[in-house]
Amino acid sequence: MAALMTAWRVSRMLPVGAVRVIAAGAATLAWRRGGKAVDRLEDNLHRVTGLSGQPMRELSKRSLQSISRYYAEALTLDRFSAEQIAARVRTENYEPVQGLLETAQTGVVAVLSHSGNWDLVGAYASRHIIPVAAVAEKLKPQEMFERFVAMREAIGIKVLAHEGGSTFRELIRMARRDRALLCLLADRDLSGSGVEVQMWGHGVKVAPGPAALGLATGARIVPVHVYYERLTGARRRAAGSPWGVVLSFGEAIDPADAVGETREEQVSDLSQRWAAWMADRIAEHAEDWHMLQRFGWVS
Incomplete structure (x- = not known):
């Protein structure tokens, strides 16, 4: 949650488009590094789709991009007309x-x-x-x-x-x-x-x-x-x-x-x-x- 608070404060100082680009870059980095959260995401998606191996890696990458998109929008939603x-x-x-x-x-x-x-x-x-x-x-x-x-x-x-x-x-x-x-x-x-x-x-x-x-x-x-x-x-x-x-x-x-x-x-x-x-x-x-x-x- 400390990271989310930091993201909120930084997002207040940036254009909406910049927040979206930064969030997308962070998602790509998280996908490459992997870890427990990414493993859990892939396990959940495997049970839904049956995918594994490279097709699953491609799906989890798209999923993390989608998640980053949501957070970028959530942090700036009050700025949408x-x-x-x-x-x-x-x-x-x-x-x-x-x-x-x-x-x-x-x-x-x-x-x-x-x-x-x-x-x-x-x-x-x-x-x-x-x-x-x-x-x-x-x-x-x-x-x-x-x-x-x-x-x-x-x-x-x-x-x-x-x-x-x-x-x-x-x-x-x-x-x-x-x-x-x-x-x-x-x-x-x-x-x-x-x-x-x-x-x-x-x-x-x-x-x-x-x-x-x-x-x-x-x-x-x-x-x-x-x-x-x-x-x-x-x-x-x-x-x-x-x-x-x-x-x-x-x-x-x-x-x-x-x-x-x-x-x-x-x-x-x-x-x-x-x-x-x-x-x-x-x-x-x-x-x-x-x-x-x-x-x-x-x-």
């Missing part, structure tokens, strides 16, 4: 959920993976689709966390710190009271009470929060995936970047349709539904899955 944000984001499969999101009077639960740039699409959605609230892992030092919260709130994202039961109770209140897209990163369980699902032919522990929140409030659950794409022509000029992101929507899941006699069985059923869709999307764009951390592999 509304027009640049709009140009950088393209929606995919939006029509089936458009009516739900644009007419909702209460909360809708969005399930995300650690893919692409979820902050960027949050900024886009809050301006063009529906107000956005997100649960964020509480970083240390506190100053770093507060800076990221301030930046996200400046672009229209309401941030709740991940603090266990109190956060979940606030999400329940928001889902029942507010028109908002409640965004939960759920492919990696932080609660210690993950639910096992099948992804890529493996047993995986994912966060139970989206399913539990849907069951507690009746809010629809919409899986969302984000991946990068190259920009060209007029869109690239408007974006001020060679890269944009695609905001891809899955089919809305009604918690009333959950199968199971107990709440645990219903949470498992709903979680498997979004996880199956998410696994396919991650496999299609594996280089944009930023899983440097330990993942919840069970088998």
Whole structure:
């Protein structure tokens, strides 16, 4: 986190393009040096894709470049204009959920993976689709966390710190009271009470929060995936970047349709539904899955 704090301070003094170039260079250096984080990334990607050897090395290099791109954008997101944000984001499969999101009077639960740039699409959605609230892992030092919260709130994202039961109770209140897209990163369980699902032919522990929140409030659950794409022509000029992101929507899941006699069985059923869709999307764009951390592999 000390390195991230240093990067934040340095990024404040540099043009956005320079931050992107420096981050890309650091990613290449990290890939060449290797180490535990790179080994863990490659192990996670191997389980998703089955690749090994040189094809895996090429994939992990692209993945580290994608991760560096995310951090470069996260450090400078408050410097993007509304027009640049709009140009950088393209929606995919939006029509089936458009009516739900644009007419909702209460909360809708969005399930995300650690893919692409979820902050960027949050900024886009809050301006063009529906107000956005997100649960964020509480970083240390506190100053770093507060800076990221301030930046996200400046672009229209309401941030709740991940603090266990109190956060979940606030999400329940928001889902029942507010028109908002409640965004939960759920492919990696932080609660210690993950639910096992099948992804890529493996047993995986994912966060139970989206399913539990849907069951507690009746809010629809919409899986969302984000991946990068190259920009060209007029869109690239408007974006001020060679890269944009695609905001891809899955089919809305009604918690009333959950199968199971107990709440645990219903949470498992709903979680498997979004996880199956998410696994396919991650496999299609594996280089944009930023899983440097330990993942919840069970088998």
